[in-house]
Amino acid sequence: MSEQQAFTLELRDDQVAVIHIDVPGESMNTLKASFAEEVAGVLNQLEQQRDLKGVVVISDKPGSFVAGADISMIDACENAADTESLARQGQAMFDRIEALQVPVVAAIDGACLGGGLELALACHYRVATDSNKTIIGLPEVQLGLLPGSGGTQRLPRLIGIQKALPLILTGKQLRAKQAKKLGIVDDVVPPSILLDAAVKLALSSKAKVKRVRHSLLNKLLEGTGVGRGIIFSKAREQAQAKAKGNYPALDKIIDTIAYGSDKGFQAGLEYEARSFGELAMTPESKQLRNIFFATTAMKKETGAGDTKPRQVERVGVLGGGLMGGGIAYVSAAKAGLPARIKDISEQGIVHALKYSYDLLNKKVKRKHMPRAELEATMLRLSGSLDYSGFDRVDVVIEAVFEDLNLKQQMVADIEAVASENTIFATNTSSLPITKIAAQAQRPENVIGLHYFSPVDKMPLAEIITHAGTSDETIATTVALAKKQGKTPIVVKDGAGFYVNRILAPYMNESARLVLEGEPIEVVDSALVKFGFPVGPMKLMDEVGIDVAAKVAPIMADELGDRFRAPDAFGKLLDDERKGKKNKKGFYAYSGKKPGKAVDESVYTLLGISPSAKLGGEEIAQRTVLLMLNEAAYCLDEGIIRSARDGDIGAIFGIGFPPFRGGPFRYMDAIGVAEIVRRLQSYQKQHGERYTPAPLLLKMAENNERFY
Numbered sequence: 202m203s204e205q206q207a208f209t210l211e212l213r214d215d216q217v218a219v220i221h222i223d224v225p226g227e228s229m230n231t232l233k234a235s236f237a238e239e240v241a242g243v244l245n246q247l248e249q250q251r252d253l254k255g256v257v258v259i260s261d262k263p264g265s266f267v268a269g270a271d272i273s274m275i276d277a278c279e280n281a282a283d284t285e286s287l288a289r290q291g292q293a294m295f296d297r298i299e300a301l302q303v304p305v306v307a308a309i310d311g312a313c314l315g316g317g318l319e320l321a322l323a324c325h326y327r328v329a330t331d332s333n334k335t336i337i338g339l340p341e342v343q344l345g346l347l348p349g350s351g352g353t354q355r356l357p358r359l360i361g362i363q364k365a366l367p368l369i370l371t372g373k374q375l376r377a378k379q380a381k382k383l384g385i386v387d388d389v390v391p392p393s394i395l396l397d398a399a400v401k402l403a404l405s406s407k408a409k410v411k412r413v414r415h416s417l418l419n420k421l422l423e424g425t426g427v428g429r430g431i432i433f434s435k436a437r438e439q440a441q442a443k444a445k446g447n448y449p450a451l452d453k454i455i456d457t458i459a460y461g462s463d464k465g466f467q468a469g470l471e472y473e474a475r476s477f478g479e480l481a482m483t484p485e486s487k488q489l490r491n492i493f494f495a496t497t498a499m500k501k502e503t504g505a506g507d508t509k510p511r512q513v514e515r516v517g518v519l520g521g522g523l524m525g526g527g528i529a530y531v532s533a534a535k536a537g538l539p540a541r542i543k544d545i546s547e548q549g550i551v552h553a554l555k556y557s558y559d560l561l562n563k564k565v566k567r568k569h570m571p572r573a574e575l576e577a578t579m580l581r582l583s584g585s586l587d588y589s590g591f592d593r594v595d596v597v598i599e600a601v602f603e604d605l606n607l608k609q610q611m612v613a614d615i616e617a618v619a620s621e622n623t624i625f626a627t628n629t630s631s632l633p634i635t636k637i638a639a640q641a642q643r644p645e646n647v648i649g650l651h652y653f654s655p656v657d658k659m660p661l662a663e664i665i666t667h668a669g670t671s672d673e674t675i676a677t678t679v680a681l682a683k684k685q686g687k688t689p690i691v692v693k694d695g696a697g698f699y700v701n702r703i704l705a706p707y708m709n710e711s712a713r714l715v716l717e718g719e720p721i722e723v724v725d726s727a728l729v730k731f732g733f734p735v736g737p738m739k740l741m742d743e744v745g746i747d748v749a750a751k752v753a754p755i756m757a758d759e760l761g762d763r764f765r766a767p768d769a770f771g772k773l774l775d776d777e778r779k780g781k782k783n784k785k786g787f788y789a790y791s792g793k794k795p796g797k798a799v800d801e802s803v804y805t806l807l808g809i810s811p812s813a814k815l816g817g818e819e820i821a822q823r824t825v826l827l828m829l830n831e832a833a834y835c836l837d838e839g840i841i842r843s844a845r846d847g848d849i850g851a852i853f854g855i856g857f858p859p860f861r862g863g864p865f866r867y868m869d870a871i872g873v874a875e876i877v878r879r880l881q882s883y884q885k886q887h888g889e890r891y892t893p894a895p896l897l898l899k900m901a902e903n904n905e906r907f908y
């Protein structure tokens with residue numbers, strides 16, 4: 202065996218051949234075009250082997266079966282023909298595996314994604330381990346692609362079109378047990394017996410690909426052209442409703458599966474490879490791949506250069522409200538750390554504990570988690586009305602209400618009871634970290650750790666440094682946030698930090714458009730069409746109109762008049778209109794579909810007669826340009842460290858359309874000079890808030906890009 206090979210063959214005494222995959226020098230196995238020759242060599246050997254009884258395909262890297270085709274290799278292709286040929290190469294290799302005359306079993310431990318699952322689907326059987334690292338799926342759609350090496354054809358044939366479609370359209374990753382339930386894997390075993398179980402299956406099975414067995418209803422639906430027509434047209438409708446035409450991969454996926462199910466497997470493969478080539482060249486796929494590269498790079502960063510994080514063994518949480526409950530949950534459930542919650546009332550502690558219990562119990566009910574794990578996680582949570590136990594915590598995360606004196610008092614309390622290394626991380630969303638640290642005896646331990654609500658779902662954490670925060674504090678907080686499942690960006694202290702700062706002018710402008718008479722739902726749908734998950738007025742209801750009203754003047758005082766909110770909050774709040782939380786906002790929260798229709802009475806309250814005058818494009822431009830401009834200010838002022846952090850922060854924190862790559866990638870795509878031109882044109886029409894940021898002017902003049 203040559204040590205340099207990624208694919209090697211072992212012939213066992215029991216006449217089972219094992220294909221070992223181990224890409225040299227890499228932590229994950231991925232499939233590269235350069236492996237073609239060695240795989241062909243392995244297959245040649247197998248095809249000539251006499252008395253062979255079975256084949257097992259297994260990875261020698263624990264925790265990584267195959268994480269798909271190498272995305273950098275796809276990214277390096279210059280035209281659709283090159284990418285198409287990569288897909289064809291994979292197809293041909295997998296066809297040869299499927300055609301072997303003996304049972305072929307994929308033994309899966311770790312990530313089995315994209316091309317990795319396509320390889321496994323070409324095998325006749327699949328055994329997966331019950332390890333937490335085992336994840337199975339076709340995530341190509343998240344890269345703006347479709348499975349290009351047989352996945353669109355083999356998965357529907359294995360489990361049925363109706364089950365395969367949502368998996369391929371969402372890129373959902375399954376645990377082994379879920380995959381077994383859906384019929385994707387045949388058996389689930391502990392990692393220690395994976396190879397034995399796979400060999401046993403190979404020796405006791407027949408070399409044939411299992412196809413879906415239809416119930417009568419399924420036969421009518423999936424087995425007839427008319428039935429399939431119904432399935433596909435429904436899928437198209439749903440995809441369109443969700444993606445608003447912004448994600449070309451969705452339609453292509455449906456077309457490809459439909460084509461293959463009508464014209465046959467081989468024709469389906471041809472269509473698949475062609476579509477893969479075309480999609481890889483779309484700007485949407487390019488941007489989504491950029492996000493993959495950015496987040497992968499961020500996983501390795503400490504946030505403080507070479508400084509190593511300190512070990513965190515225990516966490517303290519101050520405040521058992523919605524945020525505190527969520528923070529305790531991600532600490533105990535995701536990071537696996539004991540979390541001690543302090544609140545001023547027992548009710549607060551009970552609330553926080555129940556918050557975790559409810560989330561965990563939902564997983565248990567859906568059979569995504571064994572009850573024992575729920576119990577073990579709950580044991581890591583404890584509560585107290587005083588600071589008992591806080592002498593042993595390494596990081597305290599404060600989530601009490603937004604009151605500077607209170608927060609300063611908490612810094613002092615923690616300094617009195619905890620060790621001198623204990624970090625005080627505040628989850629404030631509006632108070633300057635510098636002020637919270639102002640009276641601290643150990644300001645180097647004070648840092649901002651801003652989560653987004655709901656904490657268990659939102660992927661971003663802003664880590665905010667003040668001038669005196671130590672590198673060790675930064676690195677330790679970054680490491681903790683990652684353990685809690687977050688993608689952290691390190692930002693500098695300043696009103697609104699980064700995410701809320703770029704959000705504010707965009708929200709203000711949306712409100713201004715409504716006050717000018719644009720109907721609320723027209724403004725919202727323009728921005729949903731642009732690619733945001735919810736429109737700004739709906740978002741205002743979600744965040745709380747009272748919260749927005751409180752933050753707006755703080756931002757304007759700190760950052761200047763371009764942050765001045767339109768004068769409508771007073772009337773809204775006098776009318777007790779706080780948004781979703783008190784069921785009274787821009788939308789109506791009573792009736793059959795709460796939150797779906799606009800509460801028309803808000804127009805009377807604000808003295809407006811709504812009538813749509815501007816197109817969706819104009820609405821999107823007027824609001825989004827202000828967000829882009831503010832993002833440029835943040836980069837220039839060092840609030841964010843890089844355009845990349847600004848892009849990831851906006852995508853993960855606000856839902857800036859991922860297919861546009863984030864504010865900076867979007868500006869690059871349009872051209873900074875054109876952005877400046879548009880801003881200046883609005884500046885003339887609508888006022889100084891559109892004055893281009895100095896950085897943009899400079900870049901436009903020098904014809905520069907962010908990337």
Ligand SMILES: C[C@H](O)CC(=O)SCCNC(=O)CCNC(=O)[C@H](O)C(C)(C)COP(=O)(O)OP(=O)(O)OC[C@H]1O[C@@H](n2cnc3c(N)ncnc32)[C@H](O)[C@@H]1OP(=O)(O)O
Nearest residue numbers: 229231268269270271272312314315316340348349350497
């Ligand atoms: C033809 C086919 O249909 C087309 C395809 O298969 S397209 C590819 C589909 N696959 C994917 O999208 C999976 C992408 N990968 C992931 O989601 C995650 O890396 C993972 C869940 C596998 C592992 O996550 P995690 O444990 O946090 O490790 P992570 O740091 O991300 O990755 C470890 C290394 O593997 C690399 N890697 C993982 N999957 C990769 C891929 N598909 N291509 C290239 N590199 C990959 C990462 O870049 C990183 O490399 P580095 O250490 O040299 O920087």
